[in-house]
Amino acid sequence: MTDNPFTxxxxxxxxxxxxxxxxxxxxxxxxxTRVNLFLPPQALAGARVPVVHVLAGLTCTQDTFLIKSNAVRYAAEYGLALVAPDTSPRGADVAGEDEAYDLGTGAGYYVDATSDPWAAHYRMGSYVRNELPTLIEEHFPIQVGHRGVMGHSMGGMGALSIALGDAEAWRTVSAFAPISSPSQVDWGRKVTASYFGGYEAEWTQYDPCLLLDSGRIHPGTLLVDQGSDDEFLDRLRPDLLEQAAKAAGQSLKLRRHEGYDHSYWFVQSFIQDHLKHHAEGLL
Incomplete structure (x- = not known):
């Protein structure tokens, strides 16, 4: 084991x-960069435990999901570690990165930018898929290979694309109000123009619907919750995810909830179901 890189x-x-x-x-x-880690009682007692990586949405930080979702309580009950990374690089000093809530700081989209000046530091895709999980499993009491991912909004998009892109590495996946097909909505078009230099084809490895269309199937069930009163529903497009999953033969449990919006009050309401879903697939 190498020296622990975490402070x-x-x-x-x-x-x-x-x-x-x-x-x-x-x-x-x-x-x-910053990352928050929850170790359940079982890990403190000397056991190696499964882990769920939790990805927050636009404007959030590494603090948001663990503080606002109430996930920690149920992770402790089920014996799951939680890893919460930041949502973008910080201090990249890219011109304009702080001008809009949906591009730049707080808006890494869990992709690797391919266009300058973003490409040097905006590599959240490789960070959350490869670097961070490898380091966490090497330096903390985590069961190697017992790994799941979940997220909210932009993070839900990230969770689905990560699990569909490498199903062997990520045993379980779930999402709250994910951006189901970013290449087809305004948020994603902004990413295309900036991070990808206008090349729409770069979305192939990050867009959940495009991944399903290309035959990337996860052997587990995709658990997705969506509120009917979500103010961003026209940009989330759960209908497209449902269509793509059906066409691909992907098991999808898409639950629609009347009266719920896009907030963490919605996430709190159903977080136990998601942690139970991960526990059943990882333990």
């Missing part, structure tokens, strides 16, 4: 386990 910033007892606020120098991002 512990804070540690807090929570639900019988511990929350670790960490930082490290990312090779993929070329910058220092």
């Amino acid at each position: 512990l910033i804070e540690r807090h007892a929570c639900c019988g386990g511990e929350i670790h606020f960490l930082s490290h120098q990312s090779q993929e991002l070329g910058l220092p």
Whole structure:
């Protein structure tokens, strides 16, 4: 085992386990970055535990999901570690990265930018798919290979694309109100123009619907929850995900909830179901 690259910033007892606020120098991002880790009571007692990576949405940070979703309580109950990365590089000093909520800081989309000036640091795709999980499993009491991913909104898109893109590495997946087909909506078109230099084909490995269309199937069930009163419904397009899954033969459990919006109040309402879904597939 190599020297631990993580610096512990804070540690807090929570639900019988511990929350670790960490930082490290990312090779993929070329910058220092922050990540939060929850270790359940079982890990503190010496056991190696499964892990679920949780991806937040636009404007969020590594703090958002663990603080707002109420996931920690159920992760402790089921014996799951949680890993929460940031949503973009910080301090990349790209001109204009702080001008809009849906591009740049807080809006990495879990993709690797291919166009300058973004390409040097905006590599959240490789960071969350490869670098971070490898480091976490090497330096903390995690069962190697017992890995799931979940997310909200932009993070839901990331979770689906990560699991569909490498089903062997990610045993379980779920999402709240994901951007189901970013290449076909305004948020994604903004990414195409900036991060991908206008090349729409770059979405092939990140768009859940395009992945399904290309035959990338996950052996498990995709658990997706969507609120009917979501103010971003026209940009999330769960109908496209449903159509793509049906055409591809992908098992999808898409649950629509009357009266629920896009907020973390919605996420809190159904988070236990998601953690149970992951526990059943990972334990």
